[in-house]
Amino acid sequence: MDIARGLIAIGAGIAVLTGTMTGAGQGYAAGKAVEAVGRNPEAESKIRSMLILGAAIAETAAIYGLLISFLLLFVYQ
Amino acid sequence: MVICERISIKERREPLNEFLEWAVTTPLQVEVISIWIITGLIIALVFAVNHAIKKADVMAKPTGFVLLGVLIVQTFSTITRDNMGKNNASGYAPYIGALALFLLFSNISGLFGLAQPTANYSVTLTLALISFVLIQRAVFKTNGFVKYFTRLFEPYPVFFIMNFFGAVAPLVSMSLRLFGNITGGTIIMMLFYTFTGYISGFIPVIGQFDFIGPLVAPFLHAYFDLFVGFIQMYVFISLTTVFVANELPSETETT
Numbered sequence: 001m002d003i004a005r006g007l008i009a010i011g012a013g014i015a016v017l018t019g020t021m022t023g024a025g026q027g028y029a030a031g032k033a034v035e036a037v038g039r040n041p042e043a044e045s046k047i048r049s050m051l052i053l054g055a056a057i058a059e060t061a062a063i064y065g066l067l068i069s070f071l072l073l074f075v076y077q
Numbered sequence: 078m079v080i081c082e083r084i085s086i087k088e089r090r091e092p093l094n095e096f097l098e099w100a101v102t103t104p105l106q107v108e109v110i111s112i113w114i115i116t117g118l119i120i121a122l123v124f125a126v127n128h129a130i131k132k133a134d135v136m137a138k139p140t141g142f143v144l145l146g147v148l149i150v151q152t153f154s155t156i157t158r159d160n161m162g163k164n165n166a167s168g169y170a171p172y173i174g175a176l177a178l179f180l181l182f183s184n185i186s187g188l189f190g191l192a193q194p195t196a197n198y199s200v201t202l203t204l205a206l207i208s209f210v211l212i213q214r215a216v217f218k219t220n221g222f223v224k225y226f227t228r229l230f231e232p233y234p235v236f237f238i239m240n241f242f243g244a245v246a247p248l249v250s251m252s253l254r255l256f257g258n259i260t261g262g263t264i265i266m267m268l269f270y271t272f273t274g275y276i277s278g279f280i281p282v283i284g285q286f287d288f289i290g291p292l293v294a295p296f297l298h299a300y301f302d303l304f305v306g307f308i309q310m311y312v313f314i315s316l317t318t319v320f321v322a323n324e325l326p327s328e329t330e331t332t
Contacts, residue, residue: 063257
């Protein structure tokens with residue numbers, strides 16, 4: 001029983017690892033947005049809204065991982 | 078004798094009675110009550126703005142509720158027009174504005190002690206379903222009845238599986254994104270309060286009162302409730318408008 005509980009915790013930890021690549025992707029998007037604003041400062045508001053949209057879409061994978069880890073932790077008691 | 082009575086009662090049951098019994102005995106989910114409160118607040122706001130606008134002087138500078146109404150309408154019609162183009166936006170702007178107000182109020186409602194409606198998957202799935210129906214309606218309007226089905230099999234019939242999942246994907250991703258963000262914030266705040274309560278339990282006299290939590294929590298609440306709530310509202314309405322606008326015929330670029 002204790003081993004099963006520990007394995008569930010390890011599984012939840014692995015599920016949350018989806019966040020690593022999401023962080024890399026969001027950082028890349030933010031860097032590109034800074035470049036775009038530097039090249040074309042008048043389009044700042046448009047670039048900001050596109051950045052928020054893209055970052056939120058990239059975040060979806062991390063959210064799925066978070067949900068799965070919550071399910072593992074709280075449903076399989 | 079008793080059995081006979083029971084059977085006769087059972088036979089007399091009608092569908093309406095059964096439904097009423099089910100409706101009375103089934104407990105409500107907590108989120109339903111907060112949805113009622115939030116909807117009531119929005120309706121009250123709308124009536125207040127309407128009342129103020131009827132009384133207002135047209136030539137004077139807008140103040141109070143009139144200003145609030147003007148700002149809300151202006152903001153959401155601008156956002157819709159930016160994403161969808163001038164001609165398409167007019168029909169969709171009211172829905173987008175109502176959706177945004179509801180999402181904003183319900184995401185922030187966690188700060189006021191209500192159970193957030195968007196932390197319930199039924200609510201977000203319903204909202205995503207409305208967006209899905211809007212998208213399919215736009216496809217139907219542009220392509221017509223026959224093309225609506227044949228375009229699933231393009232370019233080759235094998236692509237049906239991919240096209241089908243491409244059509245259904247927004248439903249899943251939009252609802253799960255909103256739900257996951259809000260639920261994640263709620264659970265992290267719960268874990269945080271448990272942790273600070275555990276830490277302050279070590280201090281002898283005043284340890285029963287969790288005094289570390291209130292010192293650090295405001296920043297976390299500002300992030301998880303206000304910031305994430307606003308961003309997710311913005312993302313939801315942007316995705317709805319962008320997906321719908323993708324399917325509508327593109328406007329002739331005259332400018």
